Amino acid sequence: xxxxxxxxxxxxxxxGYLHRFVDAIARQDGPTLRPLLAVSSSASLLPLxxxxxxxxxxxxxxxxxxxIAQFAxxxxxxxxxxxxxxxxxxxxxxxxxxxAANAFLQEFRNWETPWAMEAVHAIALEIRLLAEKGDRxxxxxxxxxxxxxxxxxFLMKVFGALAGKGPKRVxxxxxxxxxxxxxxxxxxxxxxRSVIRSIETARIFDFEEFPLKxxxxxxxxxxxxxxxxxxxLAADQKLTYALARSDPLNMSNMRMILKYLIPVKxxxxxxxxxxxxxxxxxxxxxxxxxxLKTGDVRLLRQALQDHEEQFLRSxxxxxxxxxxxxxxxxxxxxxxxxxxxxxxxxxxxxxxDLIIKAFKWLGIDMDVDEGExxxxxxxxxxxxxxxxxxxxxxxxLSKNDPFPKLSGKPxxxx
Amino acid sequence: MKKGRGGRSxxxxxxxxxxxxxxxxxKQVASSSSNPAPAPASSSNSPTNLQNLVxxxxxxxxxxxxxxxxxLRDLSVLERxxxxxxxxxxxxxxxxxxxxxxxxxxxxSDIRPxxxxxxxxxxxxxxxxxxxxxxxxxxxxxxxxxxxIRQDLTMQNLVSPxxxxxxxxxxxxxxxxxxxxxxxxxxxxxSSLCHLNxxxxxxxxxxxxxxxxxxxxxxxxxxxxxxxxxxYVLLHLGNNLPKMGETLSLWYxxxxxxxxxxxxxxxxxxxxxxxxxxxxxxxxxxxxxxxxNLQFSLIExxxxxxxxxxxxxxxxxxxxxxxxxxxxLSELLMVKEEEFEQLCKxxxxxxxxxxxxxxxxxxxxxxFCIPKSGLPFIGISANQSI
Numbered sequence: 001x002x003x004x005x006x007x008x009x010x011x012x013x014x015x016g017y018l019h020r021f022v023d024a025i026a027r028q029d030g031p032t033l034r035p036l037l038a039v040s041s042s043a044s045l046l047p048l049x050x051x052x053x054x055x056x057x058x059x060x061x062x063x064x065x066x067x068i069a070q071f072a073x074x075x076x077x078x079x080x081x082x083x084x085x086x087x088x089x090x091x092x093x094x095x096x097x098x099x100a101a102n103a104f105l106q107e108f109r110n111w112e113t114p115w116a117m118e119a120v121h122a123i124a125l126e127i128r129l130l131a132e133k134g135d136r137x138x139x140x141x142x143x144x145x146x147x148x149x150x151x152x153x154f155l156m157k158v159f160g161a162l163a164g165k166g167p168k169r170v171x172x173x174x175x176x177x178x179x180x181x182x183x184x185x186x187x188x189x190x191x192x193r194s195v196i197r198s199i200e201t202a203r204i205f206d207f208e209e210f211p212l213k214x215x216x217x218x219x220x221x222x223x224x225x226x227x228x229x230x231x232x233l234a235a236d237q238k239l240t241y242a243l244a245r246s247d248p249l250n251m252s253n254m255r256m257i258l259k260y261l262i263p264v265k266x267x268x269x270x271x272x273x274x275x276x277x278x279x280x281x282x283x284x285x286x287x288x289x290x291x292l293k294t295g296d297v298r299l300l301r302q303a304l305q306d307h308e309e310q311f312l313r314s315x316x317x318x319x320x321x322x323x324x325x326x327x328x329x330x331x332x333x334x335x336x337x338x339x340x341x342x343x344x345x346x347x348x349x350x351x352x353d354l355i356i357k358a359f360k361w362l363g364i365d366m367d368v369d370e371g372e373x374x375x376x377x378x379x380x381x382x383x384x385x386x387x388x389x390x391x392x393x394x395x396x397l398s399k400n401d402p403f404p405k406l407s408g409k410p411x412x413x414x
Numbered sequence: 415m416k417k418g419r420g421g422r423s424x425x426x427x428x429x430x431x432x433x434x435x436x437x438x439x440x441k442q443v444a445s446s447s448s449n450p451a452p453a454p455a456s457s458s459n460s461p462t463n464l465q466n467l468v469x470x471x472x473x474x475x476x477x478x479x480x481x482x483x484x485x486l487r488d489l490s491v492l493e494r495x496x497x498x499x500x501x502x503x504x505x506x507x508x509x510x511x512x513x514x515x516x517x518x519x520x521x522x523s524d525i526r527p528x529x530x531x532x533x534x535x536x537x538x539x540x541x542x543x544x545x546x547x548x549x550x551x552x553x554x555x556x557x558x559x560x561x562x563i564r565q566d567l568t569m570q571n572l573v574s575p576x577x578x579x580x581x582x583x584x585x586x587x588x589x590x591x592x593x594x595x596x597x598x599x600x601x602x603x604x605s606s607l608c609h610l611n612x613x614x615x616x617x618x619x620x621x622x623x624x625x626x627x628x629x630x631x632x633x634x635x636x637x638x639x640x641x642x643x644x645x646y647v648l649l650h651l652g653n654n655l656p657k658m659g660e661t662l663s664l665w666y667x668x669x670x671x672x673x674x675x676x677x678x679x680x681x682x683x684x685x686x687x688x689x690x691x692x693x694x695x696x697x698x699x700x701x702x703x704x705x706x707n708l709q710f711s712l713i714e715x716x717x718x719x720x721x722x723x724x725x726x727x728x729x730x731x732x733x734x735x736x737x738x739x740x741x742x743l744s745e746l747l748m749v750k751e752e753e754f755e756q757l758c759k760x761x762x763x764x765x766x767x768x769x770x771x772x773x774x775x776x777x778x779x780x781x782f783c784i785p786k787s788g789l790p791f792i793g794i795s796a797n798q799s800i
Contacts, residue, residue, distance in 0.1 A: 187667075187668045189660070189664055190660065227663075228661050228663045228664050229661055230661070230663070308674070309671050309674075312666050312667065312669075312671070312674060313667055314667075315663040315664060315666070315667045316663075317663070317666060318662060318663050318666070319663070321687060322690070324691060325691065367695070369695040369746055370693060370695040370696060372695075373692055373693050373694050373695050373724075373727075373746075374691075374692070374693065375731070376692065376727050376728055376731035376732065377691065377692030377693075377727060377731075379730070379731035380692065380726070380727045380730050380731050387731060387732060387733045387734075388731050388732050388733065389732070389733040389735075389736045390728075390732050390733065390736050390737075390738045390742075391736040392736065396733070
């Protein structure tokens with residue numbers, strides 16, 4: 001409560017903050033400057049906000065000292081933002097912060113060394129958080145939520161300031177990741193493409209130079225994009241990169257990577273251990289994995305139905321649906337194994353009737369035509385080696401490795 | 415946004431319960447040929463909103479443009495009065511689409527308000543049935559003039575059920591064209607018309623969905639809306655679609671779950687799955703029985719692409735010494751035997767006949783190849799025999 005705060009105390013707090021800010025810049029002290037910009041992400045500026053509410057003439061404190069006034073374009077809107085945020089006027093807090101951030105970026109461009117990179121990153125994070133809060137507020141009163149898009153535009157400007165030959169460029173990947181988060185949230189995922197192009201193909205950056213944490217986040221998001229495109233090999237490579245370099249104790253991060261990596265691995269014929277699913281609370285995949293192990297098509301379809309909304313939201317639904325072919329393969333293989341035990345000489349010939357009976361036993365009704373379609377599809381996709389004799393309605397298997405494993409390669413595309 | 419906890423977090427995927435869509439994301443100016451975003455119909459206090467223009471032009475084509483095009487002899491065949499290349503009339507002339515318009519040059523007297531746009535569209539849709547001209551010419555005219563209608567809509571930021579209906583009718587036009595153009599296969603100029611048509615169809619659909627979201631706001635999705643949503647799914651049957659930025663997985667992510675559950679969308683997803691899983695039996699029987707007229711019209715031009723996939727599948731998987739009777743395949747793929755034979759031949763496959771006169775498709779032919787000019791258009795034929 002600001003009620004007990006005396007005017008003198010308020011003035012002291014504000015002045016103290018302003019001096020600390022200006023000093024940090026003078027000493028090129030990034031770590032000190034950073035927390036002074038954390039309007040949304042931490043509670044450390046709350047006492048200052050209280051003081052601002054209590055002391056209406058705070059702008060005078062900025063303009064009355066030359067040393068402070070030179071950064072008025074940053075500080076005045078910044079103080080406004082801190083105050084608005086305290087009053088939960090988030091849209092306003094965003095707008096003011098953006099003004100302050102723009103002014104800061106101007107100064108940053110003029111500083112030759114990247115000493116203020118931490119501060120720039122802090123600003124990037126705050127801009128996104130404030131924009132999200134601002135949009136939630138706007139939507140709740142029926143207005144159009146436009147702050148996050150504005151944040152995206154601002155961050156593109158920041159990216160531009162970092163995309164050069166100088167030492168500032170190692171900060172660009174962090175900004176890229178903030179942009180990814182924004183685009184994913186806005187649903188404008190296609191905008192990621194141009195930033196990715198700048199990072200990967202323009203000759204400005206050497207990916208290895210970037211901080212590890214940023215690389216991991218970057219690979220996580222670009223890996224997810226590959227999942228949406230069903231480019232499984234690329235998705236595997238990127239998500240595995242992120243997984244291998246993530247702190248294994250950070251359960252939340254591990255879980256997020258695995259959530260996408262598991263469907264990718266499944267599409268490459270690689271099954272996770274049940275213990276992994278349990279450890280990271282990814283049991284929505286349990287039945288899918290079981291279906292792949294046993295050839296139980298009904299189980300796969302049930303799993304897809306049970307978690308339909310969740311899978312649709314994360315964008316893996318279609319990937320999991322396509323696993324049906326691999327499940328079919330497993331089922332036919334089981335029939336083959338049983339036949340082989342009864343009569344090894346004739347095992348390589350499987351009657352279509354038998355396959356249809358197996359499906360029926362799983363509760364899936366199928367006629368001869370459908371069965372023929374499925375068997376020929378499995379052969380065509382190289383999940384079964386052999387051929388289908390249409391007249392005799394028999395699937396003749398190759399003597400050599402009739403059910404090739406995927407082993408890290410995706411099922412052949414259509 | 416998780417704080418602390420050792421190491422940076424990727425952030426949560428919590429849904430905020432409101433949708434970001436292009437109608438809520440203000441853009442600069444109605445200047446591009448694509449559909450830019452108007453603001454929602456309810457006024458917003460945001461300073462970046464576009465101003466709400468209200469058109470006053472009461473004709474299908476503003477008088478100024480009519481006079482100018484008469485002078486320049488820039489009149490479509492369908493606009494000429496008694497065939498005169500220099501004369502048109504208010505009942506024949508329709509405003510042209512203008513690619514390079516900027517909001518600074520716009521006069522309200524040149525923009526048609528909603529009722530006039532509706533009348534214009536009704537007039538254009540009637541033209542679709544005219545048979546005395548080659549279809550490409552009619553298509554070309556309506557294609558351009560409906561784009562102009564959409565342009566007028568966006569310049570006035572019109573977002574309403576009536577505006578949605580206009581978009582729906584334009585979608586229907588693109589689908590009918592999609593069907594009719596597919597029937598004129600083989601001519602190279604047609605295939606680029608087809609491609610451009612599908613491109614506009616997709617743009618229209620995406621704008622329509624955004625409009626549904628703004629108008630709908632928490633109300634149930636109607637059957638009609640569900641049907642239009644399902645069209646986007648069905649489009650993915652086609653092999654040569656223009657890339658429109660979003661994959662189906664991405665599109666599904668932002669679609670409200672209630673729409674996913676709608677019957678029309680479920681059926682579309684199922685049919686797509688059948689095609690991808692090679693289950694041609696269920697694909698064709700479902701296509702014949704479970705689709706609405708509009709849905710079927712959309713996929714009809716894709717049927718032969720699906721059949722070609724089936725032919726490839728059977729050709730590669732079956733036994734050389736047991737060629738498949740064409741009758742069997744043509745029944746499976748719901749096509750007449752003669753047409754099926756024609757399809758095989760156009761894909762460079764040979765057919766044969768046995769001693770009793772039964773036509774066969776020999777397997778393991780290596781010569782399969784989709785012709786550059788595309789596949790002939792063949793609809794669905796129900797089984798002839800019982």
